Amino acid sequence: MSDARSEVGSPTRLTVLAGPTAVGKGAVTSWLRENHPEIWISVSATTRKQRPGEVDGVHYHFVDDARFDAMVASDDLLEWAVVHKQARYGTPRGPVLEALAEGRPALLEIDLQGARQVRERMPEARFVFLAPPSWEELVRRLVGRGTEDEAERERRLETARAELAAEPEFDAVVVNHTIPAAAEELIELMRS
Known part of the structure; x- marks a missing residue:
């Protein structure tokens, strides 16, 4: 990878955000999308049904099997x-490589299985675990x-119980007490 500098201020490096279901990964990335447009955020493909309010190509690429x-x-x-144990999710490769080649700070918001695959393919990426303040809050x-x-x-x-046990596999942990605070902590990690 080149030593291209991003607007966040550090050499371009892929950041992977993962964590248990309902921890707020989508809310944190939405906040980043609105407040830090310099960050490129991947849009995953999924076979799950579109939820009310979701826009194809913005929240996910909704595809059939x-x-x-x-x-x-x-x-x-x-x-x-x-x-x-239901729908499939995946990260289209081309847009990620394009964003990194352009020198943009890039973020993937994915599940634990996907994060492990990215670690195998791109070990130089930064892996951040988004954690809930407590199990009760997650529920x-x-x-x-x-x-x-x-x-x-x-x-x-x-699934969340198993995902929480994987926290030690990550380079850093951000506890999602509030969406803006978690997002800003993630930005600081991307700058470091």
């Missing part, structure tokens, strides 16, 4: 995984968003 299979077969994804946030039924909440909480 056949399109996702084609992306996997042609190695168009930097990483991909089955999440919550409150998941229930409070009201986007999953009881069975889906239980499936996600089961």
Whole structure:
């Protein structure tokens, strides 16, 4: 990688943000998108159903199983995984490489399985774990968003327990007490 300088102030380096379900990864990245447009944020492809308020190409690239299979077969994804034993999610490779080549600070917001794959392919990336203030707060946030039924909440909480145990695999941890504070702490890590 070249020694291109980003507007954040450090050599361009991919940052990977992961953490358990309902910890606020999407909210933190949305805040960054609105307040730090110099940061390029990857848009994942997914086979899950589009939720109310989500915009295709902004929140996710919503694709069917056949399109996702084609992306996997042609190695168009930097990483991909089955999440919550249901939908598949993946990071399109081309846009990530383009952003880094342009010298832009780049951020991937992905799940634990994807972060592990990116570590194998791009070990020079910075890996940041977004943690909840407590287990009780994580459960409150998941229930409070009201986007999953009881069975889906239980499936996600089961996944979250395993995801929380992976915290030591990451280079840094940001506790999401509030979205702006967590986002600013993430910016500081990207600058370091």
